[in-house]
Amino acid sequence: MSASSPTAELPVPTSADPPAALPRLLAGIHGERPLTLSEHLDQHGEAPPAGGGGRSRSRARARELIEEVEASGLRGCGGGGFPTAVKLRSVAAARGRAVVVVNAVEAEPPSTKDRTLLQLAPHLVLDGAILAAEALRADEVVVATGEHAGGSSAAAYAAIEERAAVGGHGRVALTLAAVKGGYVAGQESALISGLEGREALPTFTPPLPFERGLHKRPTLVNNAETLAHLALIARHGARWFRTLGTEAHPGSALVTLSGPVVYPGVYEIEAGSSLSSLIDAAGGTTRGVRGALTGGYAGSWVPASAITELVLSRDGLPAAGGSFGAGIVLLLSDDACPVAETVRLSRWLAGQSARQCGPCVHGLPAIADALAALASGEHRDGSERRLRTLFGLASGRGACAHPDGAVRVIASALRAFTEDFEDHRLNGPCERCSRAGELPLPPRPGPSREARGARRAGP
C-alpha cells in the first residue's frame, strides 16, 4: 500500500493554512503510519464547531455547513456519485434521531483508497463524520470496515480512543464495526443489514436509509473519502474546494491505480487531470498495456488506444466510454487476454450475487455461460445475440444495482476489445487464454454460501 501525490513537489503548508493544491486528504502523510490527533490538528487545524452554543445558533451553523457542502459540489466517492448535500438534507428532514455511518467497507477488489485513507488519516474521516453528525443532531457515528480492512480498522480504533482520551467529540458516540460479506456488502442497504447483525445483503427499497436506516433511524451513509472532503470543506469553504478540479467534478479525488506500473497504489489527484500524468507519477508502465478498467467491477473498459486521452473525472471518463466509479484504474497488461479476463470476471460477478433476485440469480450465470461459449469458439453465431438478450433481462430488475453493474462492465469489454472477441468467436482460445488472470478475484468470504453453485475462486 502506498500513498503519494502526482504533484507532491508543492511546499508543505504551514500549520492550518488551507493547502493551495495537492495533497489535501493525504497532506502531512509519510509512509504508512496514521497521523496522530495532534499531527492531524497541526496539519489541518481545529474543525469548526458545528453543534453547541444554543439551539438556534447550532441550527444556523448546521444550515451553513450543508449550504457550503452544496456550493462545493461534493458528491459521494463510493461509486454512486450522489450529491452529498442532498443526502444531508434528506436525513435532516427525516423524523427521528439520526445516525451517521462511515462506509469504509470497500468491497471492490481493485480499490484500496478508503482503507488507505482511514489508515493514514483516520482523524480527517472522523472529523467529517462528527461534523455531519452534529449538523444532523445525530448522537452516533458508526465506522464500518469490511473483510479486507487491513490496518485501517486498527487505525480507526486508535483514533477513536485518542479522541475519547481528550473528550474531543462532544455528545457524539463513536463506534467501529466490521461487516462481513462479499462484493455487495458495501451497498448501503446491505451495509445496514450487516450492521444490524444480519447477513450483509441488499434490501428492497424504499424505504431508503435516509428515512429508515440503521435500527430504523434516519441514517446518513457516506463513503469515508466523502466525509474526509467534507471535513476540509467545513474548514476552508466551498470556494477553496473548487480551486482544484472541474466545474462538474470539483476538488481532488483518491484513485487506486493497479496493474503494470512501477508504483501501484493510492494517489490523490486533481479531478480532471489526465491518466497519463497519474501513470507518470506512478513511475510509468513496466509492460505494454492492453486496456484500462475504469470505475471498478461495475465500471467500464477502455481500450489501450484511448488511454492516453483519458481524463480522470466523473464527467471526463464517461465522455471517453469509461466510468469514474470509486476512483479505480486497473491497467491490463498485454500479457493478458482481455476475453479470458472478462469470462473470469463474469463468473466471479455471478458468484457475488446476493442470490435474492431471480433475474440476477439466473441472469448472471447465463451471461457467464454465453460469454464462455463465445470465448471458446462454440456456438459461433448465437452467443453474441444471446448475450445481448441476457443483458436486457438482467439489467434494472434487481433490488440492488449489482446485475446492472455486471452488465455494464461486460458490455464495455465487448466494445473495448471487439476484435479480440471476434477472434475468439471464430478461432477459439488464444495462447494467452490459459495464463493466470490479472484481475483480482478474491474468493467469496464466509461459509454460508460455500455449497451453492456458480462460484469460482480467482487465480
Added chain:
Amino acid sequence: MSHHVRVNPITCEAHGICAELLPERITLDEWGYPIVDEATLHGEELDHARRAARACPTLALLLQRERSKSRV
C-alpha cells in the same frame, strides 16, 4: 391518484400469476420472473393490477402511487 405496478424482486418466486392477471403490463422472462412495465395504469388496468397484486402468493407485486417512483 395515478398508480403503477412494481415488483419486489427479493420476495418474488416466479409463480407467474401476475402475468396472467395483468398481461397489459407484465410478461414473464425465460426463468418465469415478471418483466414489469411501470407506466401509469389506466381504467380497467387498475382493477386487473389490484387483482394481480392480491393474487400473488408472496405479495411481491406492489401497486404504488406515482409519487413514490421518485428516489433519492
